[in-house]
Amino acid sequence: MTATHTQTPTATTPREVVPAPRSAWVTVARREIVVRLTDKAFLGGTLLTLVLICGFMGWQVWDSSRTSSYTVATTQDDTVMGERLAAEASGIDEGVAVRSRAVPDAATAQDLLRAEEVDAWLHSTDGGWVLTTLDSAEGGLTRVTQDVVRSAALEDQAASLGTTAEALVEGSTVTTEFLRGDVERSQLAQGVSFAFAFLFYIAALTFGYVIANSVVEEKQSRVVEIIATSIPVRQLLAGKIVATTVIAMVQMALYAVVGLVGLSLTEYSELIFAVTGPVAWYLVFFVAGFVALAALWAVAGALASRAEDVQSTGTPLLMIVLGVFFGSFFLDGLARTVASFVPPFSAVLMPARMLDGDAVWWEAVVALAILLATAVVVVRVAERLYRRSLLQTGGRLSIRQAWSSPE
Template sequence: MTTTQPTATAPQQGAAGLPGSSQPPDGEAGAYETPAWLIVATREVVVRVTNRAFIVSTLLTIALIAGFGAFSLWQSSRTTTYTVAVTAPEGSAIVTQAAAAAHQADAKVTIEARQLSDDSAARALVESGDAAVWLHGGDGGWTVTSADEVPVALGTALEGAVRADALAANAAAVGASVDSLERGTTVTVARFDGSPIEEGFVKVATFAFALLFLMAAMMFGQQIAASVVEEKQSRLVEIIATAIPLRQLLAGKVGGNSVIALGQVVLFAAVGLVAVSFSEWSALLPALSVAVVWFVLYFVIGFFALACLFAVAGALASRMEDLQSTTSPMTTALMLVYFASFGVSGTGAVIASYVPIASVVSMPARILAGDTAWWEPIVSLGIMAAFAAVTVLIGEKIYRRSLLQTRGRLSWREAFRTPE
């Protein structure tokens, strides 16, 4: 009989499904459900990275950084040849000396003489651009004539050669050697802190950090605020609020955007480091890499601290047009950080490297300059982490309070007072 078996097994199945058995009571409770914040974060990431404007701006920035690297590479591999028009035979001798000196200073610089019969031919050659300068003798010295500015390397080399030539002649006239005349005239530059990194390089790197942070924080911060207000304006947030806790929505938004912001900054930093490795500063790469790692670390926590506040700014607004005023506390703070990064030095820079958000730029700059004790970045990072924790806590509260308010724009002050 076909019906015997099912009736016999049915009670057993029932028993296995009883509460307290090892079987999950039903499919729904046993099935794994993706956490809501992860669903939200995934959407934020997908929507962002498939956005045409985002892709274009990212590629453009990478192209810009790579372009800098390529330019540096081309610049450093390029040999420059200067032609000097001369009319007197002594001129050729000086150019030969200058060429040797210039080559010693920079292997990629070549200087060659072009002997011409008269002054007008030499003048014509310079004017046509085929020669950089015309070296001609006058009473008691030489004159370098050019159509416009004399290239620094060429000018220095020619001046040195003329000086050495005259010095040798003058020394011979008084019966002394050149060495004896030059004794004690050399100056050696030294610093207490060994071989420091060029100040100019630190400035450039600081500027890069500041710009990168400002751009990323503004762009992604505004993005978070805009995506919050988009949902609020369209009342999508009401549908979402009935489905998941608002805390999860906030976590997903901040998390998703932080991941993209971080990804973009890491990408830019990596391309930047590669670019630097092709530049004349390639020797500074190890020190720079350390500073960049610190910068990325600071960036993550600093951005996270701001991200919640940007989400709050979105929740305070009720239309896109309100964002400009509700985000102004953050944009003002970011601009201050940006300008402070070049404006302060000495004690000011030390203080800035401990102030949350400002430290994102100031501390990596100090690390790069090599004037931090090992514990300083750790303490400063701790301060910022504490600050981030506070903004997340406060931000989450205001976000929940103001997100479902539909009656116009709230001020930050009102949002604090609004009951839940």
């Protein structure tokens, strides 16, 4: 009688670990993230964008902190005013510095001005003062000179009346209010809104084509047929969407942090708290809008049978992304308000409206709810199209063919 021996696995027996169907998307997502984070092209592009952001912010800091220096010629009779201008210029405008240069006569002042050895000639006339420059007005110097001359004239008139300049101007102070908002904030809002639209455009196209090409490469090499025997296709799709969304979100957050830090160093630093809220909203809207587009880009890859087909199957998505990008600039008034509730335009327009002060919090909540609901529907539809077209290798499929194809 032959004895039957059953081999009991030991701790050293190698075993193949197969992910459970419900957690397979985690394995897929982890693999996609690792591949992307080790891609030199992706890392180089991210680094280049950060360098551009830092460079732009650095230029803003330099431009706002630089001082314009002027040399102003005055004759002997006007030396006192020239010296006062040099002494008070920086106090009026910290970006303007003036050096007074005494000259013997008007002819010498004009000669020095033509030779560009001085920037301006300040001289008195019967009706006041004249600031002569070579061929263009120096805005900063002109404003400072006007303030200094006005103060000097006011002091002289007050002294002749036996009073003070402060008493003469009492009650004449004018403060400003803005019916349509501060122009400085408006300019900042336009710049940040452009950044919203541009980053969404770049991310949607860059990561979109990455997903589509990844899907079609797996399909063309028949690797997906092996993967489909191990895990559900919907888990494969979920892993790709989650991984790409996480990477895109981290990238956008990194850009936002660097941008806000740079903004705090510019002349707009006082408005940073007004910008932080809309930026946070933008990141939330970005995730919802990007998930829907990522699912559709995966479908674009599944509909293709070759890498060359992605240009065709991805064209509708390209048009959508371009529409969002240009719509953020050209839509105005009622059309802009309505579009800020319509996905995927809301992913960019609603944060931009909040930045402009044109939308309140409940409008953002409503727009986000609509965008999330749309994203759920789009992902469900995309999942069916992806599942039914992924294993079809007979050529490029249309959406109708993919929808009606058997699983």
